[in-house]
Amino acid sequence: xxAVALDLDGTLLNSKKEISEENKNILKKLSENGVEILIVTxxxxxITKKIAQSLEIPLTVICYNGARVMNLxxxxxxxxxxxxxxxxxxxxxFCRKNKKDxxxxxxxxxxxxxxxxxxxxxxxxxxxLEPTLRSFDTFDxxxxxxxxxxxxNDILEKVEKELREILGNSVYFTYSQDKYLEILNKDVNxxxxxxxxxxxxxxxxxxxxxxxxxxxxxxxxxxxxVGVAMGxxxxxxxxxxxxxxxxxxxxxxxxxxxxxxS
Numbered sequence: 001x002x003a004v005a006l007d008l009d010g011t012l013l014n015s016k017k018e019i020s021e022e023n024k025n026i027l028k029k030l031s032e033n034g035v036e037i038l039i040v041t042x043x044x045x046x047i048t049k050k051i052a053q054s055l056e057i058p059l060t061v062i063c064y065n066g067a068r069v070m071n072l073x074x075x076x077x078x079x080x081x082x083x084x085x086x087x088x089x090x091x092x093x094f095c096r097k098n099k100k101d102x103x104x105x106x107x108x109x110x111x112x113x114x115x116x117x118x119x120x121x122x123x124x125x126x127x128x129l130e131p132t133l134r135s136f137d138t139f140d141x142x143x144x145x146x147x148x149x150x151x152x153n154d155i156l157e158k159v160e161k162e163l164r165e166i167l168g169n170s171v172y173f174t175y176s177q178d179k180y181l182e183i184l185n186k187d188v189n190x191x192x193x194x195x196x197x198x199x200x201x202x203x204x205x206x207x208x209x210x211x212x213x214x215x216x217x218x219x220x221x222x223x224x225x226v227g228v229a230m231g232x233x234x235x236x237x238x239x240x241x242x243x244x245x246x247x248x249x250x251x252x253x254x255x256x257x258x259x260x261x262s
Contacts, residue, residue, distance in 0.1 A: 010213035066193030119150030191219030
């Protein structure tokens with residue numbers, strides 16, 4: 001094992017959005033022994049940075065579901081792939097027509113057109129981010145790092161189907177939570193970006209262990225040598241990986257890493 005890649009919510013973080021001492025200690029020990037540690041999350045960089053820094057070890061940060069890679073020391077963007085303007089325009093048009101809560105992300109700022117919508121309040125409560133009110137018509141540049149539509153999962157599945165008819169395979173759809181349909185550049189997901197980062201470090205995907213719990217972790221868990229679903233993970237992940245550990249509230253990451261003999 002030369003690398004460990006970790007999702008945050010539902011994986012490294014417990015239900016209180018904290019990293020346990022057990023998880024911190026095992027990651028610190030591995031890092032001191034030369035193992036590359038990577039955070040791979042759907043979260044925006046500013047709130048990912050605070051969590052990553054709390055580990056107090058050298059880290060690579062992959063955020064926005066693989067759309068951006070950051071240098072934690074310098075805040076330099078190492079890699080980025082955005083949604084193109086024509087794609088975003090189609091998403092905006094669809095959401096306005098169908099009265100869906102659309103959230104756009106650009107330059108680490110979260111933009112909405114309605115501060116009082118259910119979706120805005122829900123995301124604000126979950127992410128602890130502050131939304132910026134702005135008409136999507138006022139952007140000089142509509143290239144976005146990602147967009148999120150917020151609704152109940154059964155409704156989002158219908159939305160995804162309709163948007164696929166409009167956008168085809170020109171974008172990547174995923175769910176970071178049941179209520180979050182995320183739309184990104186077609187050439188990014190957690191697995192693809194992790195592979196690019198590891199290749200630059202001279203590490204093969206077969207030499208990496210990855211942990212996750214949600215749909216947006218699937219590509220990553222399937223591409224690495226050892227993909228591990230958390231005990232609290234979606235059933236689709238558990239059915240498609242070889243390893244399942246304890247839940248995020250029971251130090252599942254630390255338990256698996258302590259028991260892994262390779």
